[in-house]
Amino acid sequence: MALKGTLKDFGIAEILQLIGQQAKSGVLHLSSKDDEIHIVMSDGNVVSAEYAGRKAKERLGNLLVRAEIISRQQLRTALEQQKRSLRRLGDILVEMGAVQKDELRQMTSLQTTETVFKLFHWRSGTYAFEPGEVEYDPETMSPIRAESVLMEGFRQVDEWPLVRKKITSTAMTFERLRELAPEPPPPGPGAPAQPGDDVDAAFDAFDGGGAGGDDASGEDALTRNDRRVYALATPGRPVEKIIDLSRLGEFETCKALLNLVNQGLLGAIPPPRRSAAASVGAYTRDWRERIKEGVARVLATGAIAAVLAFLAFQANDRGLSFADPGAGRVLRDNGAHRFVSRAELARLRGALEIYRLEKGEYPPGLSALVETGLATPADLKYPWSEDYYYRRKGEGGYVLLPPAE
Secondary structure, eight states: OOEEEETTTSOHHHHHHHHHHTTOOEEEEEEETTEEEEEEEETTEEEEEEEOTTOGGGSHHHHHHHTTSSOHHHHHHHHHHHHHHOOOHHHHHHHHTSSOHHHHHHHHHHHHHHHHHHGGGOOSOEEEEEESOOOOOTTTOOOEEHHHHHHHHHHHHHHHHHHHTTOOBTTOEEEESSOOOOOOOOOOTTSOOOSOSOHHHHHHHGGGGOOOOSSGGGGGGOOHHHHHHHHHOOTTOOHHHHHHHHTSOHHHHHHHHHHHHHTTSEEEEOOOGGGTTOBOSGGGTHHHHHHHHHHHHHHHHHHHHHHHHHHHHHSBTTBEEEEETTTTEEEEEOHHHHHHHHHHHHHHHHHHHHHHHHHSSOOSSTHHHHHTTSSOGGGGTTTSSSOOEEEEOTTSOEEEEOOOO
16 A cells, blocks of 8 residues: 655544554654654554654653663663664663563553654644554554544644643642642452553543542542652652653643642642743644744844944934034934834844743733843833833734834
8 A cells, every 4th residue: 555645635643544444564654844753553553653863862762761760871781782682672671670571561652652642733744654564572562553542642632732721831840739648549359450551441541530620529539640740749840850750641741730730739830931931742842943043033133233222322312313503403313223123123022922932822011021031121112212012912913013203
């Protein structure tokens, strides 16, 4: 089956559904900008997925290190052995005694699902399915049905906006507002087993996580995920580290944090200003690169603005003056002010975008930029004597103009 094209014409959901329905085996290659992902399919089921190229932190070995299952030195030793033997990294780590098979199975599944779910936020790219027989280790990876991937992927896309309203940054930390009641005793020997190793069963259990309520009685309904995340949410530990240690994935960890905040068990502490641009959620990560580019532009325009500021300082307070001493007439031109204000407007627009990324909307007024530390009072009028004109539009945009002088 030859299957290739662009994601604008044929989305990831349709691709996985088609491969799953026809129970095909092979490798699905997907590419978008600098990202490249390879998904291994066996009889229509997902058995492996990983980034290629620069996404090294998403690879299995680094996931194990960040989860504090193995040390960085143990990973280096295993990678050296892998180069010589060409064996699977997981097999080498198990043989070394650095990781247990159950832990390896859990982290392999987590790496696969986290990688696949990121694809649901891609808006462009190309794909190509290469059919053929594939090999995988059933002892370290449970095949995941394409239908399960689709259901969970769509659920995350729907619920991420609600989670991000309170869990706004991977750099934010938490304080414990009250202690968590002891966990109820486990069911007796005759009770049905809880979903654990079976990844598909775990998908079915995700809906029971709940978003939580505001009343204390809801604490009885806290899930195992909630309790696990509460134990990891120690003072000063950022969301990013909690995600790594929980081994639940980004979405499930952030959803548990939201539930704990709603229950009044945890209080969210905003990150330092320099870290506030690290937005949570797979589909917000593209903005990091845009912010970096924006900061570089702001710094460049700032240097130009400094030179122009000197020129403006030499000008008259309300414009360049051209006087005729004999006639007593003075002509004024605000051209220098307008020229300097272009750089200031660009800087304010950059601050407005950062505010929107952090708060989810543009500010009601420019004074909000001062309150959040993104601008100073002087920035709101320089080089004019009056403030810049700003109005937030109802449909989500804004109007920013120099004052009429």
